[in-house]
Amino acid sequence: MLVDAHAHLLPHDYPADAPECFPRMEPIDGDTARTLLFGALKFRARDVFFDAERRVEAQDASGVDVEVLSPMPPLLRYDLPPADGLSLARHVNEFAASLCRTHPQRLLGLGMVPLQDPESAAAELTAIRDQGLRGVEIASNIAGESIGDERFLPFFAEAARLGLAVFVHAMPTATDRLPPAAMGTYVVGLEGALAASSMVVGGTAAQCPDLRIAFSHAAGGYPLMLPRAQYFWGGSWNEEPVDLDRAVAPDDGPSPLEQARRFYYDSLVFDHRAIRYLVDLLGADRLLVGSDFPAMPREDPAARTLRAMNLPPDALRRITGENAFAWLGIDPPG
Numbered sequence: 001m002l003v004d005a006h007a008h009l010l011p012h013d014y015p016a017d018a019p020e021c022f023p024r025m026e027p028i029d030g031d032t033a034r035t036l037l038f039g040a041l042k043f044r045a046r047d048v049f050f051d052a053e054r055r056v057e058a059q060d061a062s063g064v065d066v067e068v069l070s071p072m073p074p075l076l077r078y079d080l081p082p083a084d085g086l087s088l089a090r091h092v093n094e095f096a097a098s099l100c101r102t103h104p105q106r107l108l109g110l111g112m113v114p115l116q117d118p119e120s121a122a123a124e125l126t127a128i129r130d131q132g133l134r135g136v137e138i139a140s141n142i143a144g145e146s147i148g149d150e151r152f153l154p155f156f157a158e159a160a161r162l163g164l165a166v167f168v169h170a171m172p173t174a175t176d177r178l179p180p181a182a183m184g185t186y187v188v189g190l191e192g193a194l195a196a197s198s199m200v201v202g203g204t205a206a207q208c209p210d211l212r213i214a215f216s217h218a219a220g221g222y223p224l225m226l227p228r229a230q231y232f233w234g235g236s237w238n239e240e241p242v243d244l245d246r247a248v249a250p251d252d253g254p255s256p257l258e259q260a261r262r263f264y265y266d267s268l269v270f271d272h273r274a275i276r277y278l279v280d281l282l283g284a285d286r287l288l289v290g291s292d293f294p295a296m297p298r299e300d301p302a303a304r305t306l307r308a309m310n311l312p313p314d315a316l317r318r319i320t321g322e323n324a325f326a327w328l329g330i331d332p333p334g
Helices: 052-062 082-102 118-130 150-162 186-201 222-234 256-260 272-282 313-328
Strands: 003-009 024-027 034-038 041-045 066-071 107-111 135-139 165-169 213-215 264-266
Touching (some): 003 082, 003 313, 052 082, 052 107, 066 082, 066 313, 082 107, 082 118, 118 135, 118 150, 150 165, 222 256, 222 272
Parallel strands (some): 135 165
Antiparallel strands (some): 024 034, 034 041
């Protein structure tokens, strides 16, 4: 069983009477693709983004059994007025639910919410659950605000109460520390690290211990920061017993590593050495297969690197399938 837990969808179109701030999907002459226009964004969207039969064909071609589909991240526009953000989210969620109903054993969907209005976002989670969607995708920052800020705590608490999974997708923000060309590479890694860190240092992870949350691209640089955080917390090297005499900022709460090991991480890190580190530090039960398909091409075949690492069979089985179902809170098939 191979589950791609990080794959994206785009609606085929939008209502003719949609607000001007909505995206548009324009046909391309002589092509099954469509052009997504959303503000300054212009993107050629292949039909596999919105055609269920093409998705299943693509799965079969790459050896994928199940995809977890989340909205293409540019749709997460937290700068929209809340009412418009809610209307957009509902349209995308309805499309996602409809797409997944065509092949419910192969396509599992996540919705989106207008998290610029945390109260509205939390209230919308019930509708997402009732549509048959398995969770919700959010960006790694909310218009520049940390997801670990206390004002978003009720949203995460409600997701945990409803048993919905959360997928945090790294989204670049404007920075003058790196050139624009780094937005999709280094800044994504920084964003993932900031998002995961904020959930711990902001207290959300400790207050929502049952929250099932996953981070794209292994939360960027976060796993490499954890041993230092562990030392500051408990004064230990290499996870030796706690030595509070050496601790810089002792805390009687859960350790940084304990909290990090409650999260899930997709293993889209592009190198077997990085995956090995994630397995060693976080555990094989915390990793998911992810591809960013079809925004990015999958390995050929999917999970080729993972399968070539000679991981123990039980570890490989967890990473390639079982962990995704545990994150989503559903039983694996058969």
